[in-house]
Amino acid sequence: MKDLVSGLVKKLREKGLRVTEQRRAILEALAKSEAPKSAEETFSALPADTCDLVTAYRCLEQFEKAGIIELGVRENGTKVYCLGHGHGHHHHLTCRSCGHTERVDLCVGKELEKIGVGYGFTKITHLMEAFGICPECR
Amino acid sequence: MKDLVSGLVKKLREKGLRVTEQRRAILEALAKSEAPKSAEETFSALPADTCDLVTAYRCLEQFEKAGIIELGVRENGTKVYCLGHGHGHHHHLTCRSCGHTERVDLCVGKELEKIGVGYGFTKITHLMEAFGICPECR
DNA sequence: ATGAGTGCAAATAGTTTGCAAGCTG
DNA sequence: CAGCTTGCAAACTATTTGCACTCAT
Numbered sequence: 001m002k003d004l005v006s007g008l009v010k011k012l013r014e015k016g017l018r019v020t021e022q023r024r025a026i027l028e029a030l031a032k033s034e035a036p037k038s039a040e041e042t043f044s045a046l047p048a049d050t051c052d053l054v055t056a057y058r059c060l061e062q063f064e065k066a067g068i069i070e071l072g073v074r075e076n077g078t079k080v081y082c083l084g085h086g087h088g089h090h091h092h093l094t095c096r097s098c099g100h101t102e103r104v105d106l107c108v109g110k111e112l113e114k115i116g117v118g119y120g121f122t123k124i125t126h127l128m129e130a131f132g133i134c135p136e137c138r
Numbered sequence: 139m140k141d142l143v144s145g146l147v148k149k150l151r152e153k154g155l156r157v158t159e160q161r162r163a164i165l166e167a168l169a170k171s172e173a174p175k176s177a178e179e180t181f182s183a184l185p186a187d188t189c190d191l192v193t194a195y196r197c198l199e200q201f202e203k204a205g206i207i208e209l210g211v212r213e214n215g216t217k218v219y220c221l222g223h224g225h226g227h228h229h230h231l232t233c234r235s236c237g238h239t240e241r242v243d244l245c246v247g248k249e250l251e252k253i254g255v256g257y258g259f260t261k262i263t264h265l266m267e268a269f270g271i272c273p274e275c276r
Numbered sequence: 277a278t279g280a281g282t283g284c285a286a287a288t289a290g291t292t293t294g295c296a297a298g299c300t301g
Numbered sequence: 302c303a304g305c306t307t308g309c310a311a312a313c314t315a316t317t318t319g320c321a322c323t324c325a326t
Binding site: 079096104112131 | 233276
Binding site: 154155156158160161189190192193196197200215 | 280281282283284290291
């Protein structure tokens with residue numbers, strides 16, 4: 001896990017972003033969490049007074065733009081972020097009731113890319129999230 | 139198109155929802171539009187003074203819960219709605235710059251369902267949206 | 277006639293922005 | 302020491318809620 005964070009920190013530097021205590025803490029919070037987290041959730045997962053909520057928003061946005069973390073969306077539209085966990089791109093299946101999350105390795109990026117190129121689109125990205133009710137919440 | 143709307147109206151009745159001038163107008167607006175629309179966009183596509191913006195929000199939410207229209211999400215988290223167009227479930231590729239939309243028939247619903255059931259999840263739904271830059275906006 | 281649906285006003289939630297001060301490279 | 306980052310306050314946007322009135326069934 002430590003290695004995971006230092007790898008991310010290195011990526012920060014490569015992208016010309018500065019490494020601060022706050023940013024490191026945010027990356028650590030994401031690294032510890034299995035499930036993708038919204039900005040607010042990431043913020044509350046931080047040790048008290050690590051940084052301001054606004055900083056969490058700003059850092060997450062920057063990390064995402066720099067390709068260091070991935071962006072997802074909840075069923076209700078809130079943005080969530082997660083690491084690729086070194087296993088690269090993946091998706092999630094989230095319980096609508098308790099928020100429990102399972103990882104889903106199914107991905108259609110390649111297919112979408114092909115279709116998109118067919119329409120003349122470039123810089124294609126995608127969002128995919130699955131939702132359901134988990135066994136415990138039945 | 140006329141048929142499309144009357145079919146939807148029938149569905150409304152089946153679900154025990156009442157048919158009003160406003161609701162019909164909202165369904166017509168969606169039927170006319172190729173691309174998925176947010177509540178605000180749907181509202182502005184309506185003839186002037188058809189209804190209040192709040193009503194658009196409320197109707198769209200109800201329609202979605204009743205399974206009459208489908209819910210999607212933009213890259214920035216805003217919710218968008220669209221009809222199944224009688225062709226059932228489908229997805230979209232949206233230009234980040236101009237909003238132009240192409241329909242994508244690729245779908246992973248079945249696969250996700252299988253994976254979800256494997257984890258013991260029920261009532262599985264999914265969101266999938268692709269984004270890119272369209273030929274005109276290059 | 278009864279309760280679903282609507283409009284208006286006001287409240288919220290989540291997120292973004294402006295600016296002065298602080299810290300990284 | 303230049304300029305990226307941060308904190309605080311305030312602004313904003315998209316969406317939701319309360320309530321009295323209206324209309325579809």
